[in-house]
Amino acid sequence: MATVSTYLLGMILALVINRKGTKFKAFWRFTFVLSIAVPQFVSLLVMRTIFNTNGAANILLRELGIIGTQDSVPFFTDATLAKVMIILINIWIGVPYSMLTMTGILQNIPEDLYEAARVDGANTFVMFFKITLPYMLFVTTPNLITQFTGNINNFNVIYLLSGGGPDTMDYYYAGKTDLLVTWLYKLTITNKDYNLGAVIGILVFVILATLSLLTYRHTGSYKNEEAFQ
DSSP: OHHHHHHHHHHHHHHHHHSTTOSOHHHHHHHHHHHHHSOHHHHHHHHHHHTSTTSHHHHHHHHTTSSOTTOOOOTTTSHHHHHHHHHHHHHHHHHHHHHHHHHHHHHTSOHHHHHHHHHTTOOHHHHIIIIIHHHHHHHHHHHHHHHHHHHHTOHHHHHHHTTTOSOOSSSSSOOTTOOHHHHHHIIIIITOOHHHHHHHHHHHHHHHHHHHHHHHHTSHHHHTTTTTO
16 A cells, blocks of 8 residues: 555655756755655654644644543554555655656656657557556556565564564454564564564565566567667
8 A cells, every 4th residue: 555655645745846847846845855865763752742642743633632631543553544654654655766766767758759749649648558657657666566565574674663562362462553573673673582582574475576577478568679769
C-alpha cells in the first residue's frame, strides 16, 4: 500500500511541478531535495518525538481542546493507529525520491511524441494516458519491484517509530506492527533463537527473489527493452 501510494503521489507532484504553467519550479524541487538531505533516521526520530504521548501533536490537541488535558492520542501504542501512522510517515519519506525519479523521466520523454499527438488532434487527457503514463510505467516498473521488496525489509521505519509494538501474546515474539525483518531481529538479537531466524530469513529471500524475477519477466521493461530507446 505504501509503495503504490508513494508512487502515485510522486507522479502527481512531478506532473504538477513540471507542467508549463507552474512557476518557481526550481524552488519546489529544492524543497523536496532538502527533505532528502536530512538522514532518514533523524526524520523518523523527530516524527516519533512529535507523536509520542507528550509530544507536540498531543500537546497541540490538548491546547485546542480536542482531547482532555490528561488524555493523549495513542499514535504508536494503539495497533491500528500505529499501522496508519507508519504507512503515512513512510509515504512522506518516500515521496521526494519518487517525485525526483518521475521528474527525470518526464524531462526525457521526446517532445516529438507530444507534437505528433497534437497534430493528430489528441487532447491533454489522451496524451497523458497514451504517452506519459505508459512511458513512466515502462521505465519505473523495475524500480517499483525494488521498492516493494525494500518495504518488506524496511527495518528503520518500524524499529525507530514503534519498535514493532504494541506487544502481544498472539504471535511468537512479534508485535502488532512488526515486519519480518524486525521480527527476525527480535528472534536473533533479543531472544537468541538463531535456528528459527535463519530458516525464516532464507525463506523470505527465496520467496522475494522468485516473485521479483517472475514479476519482472512479465513486464514490458523486460519483454520490449528497446521500445523507448
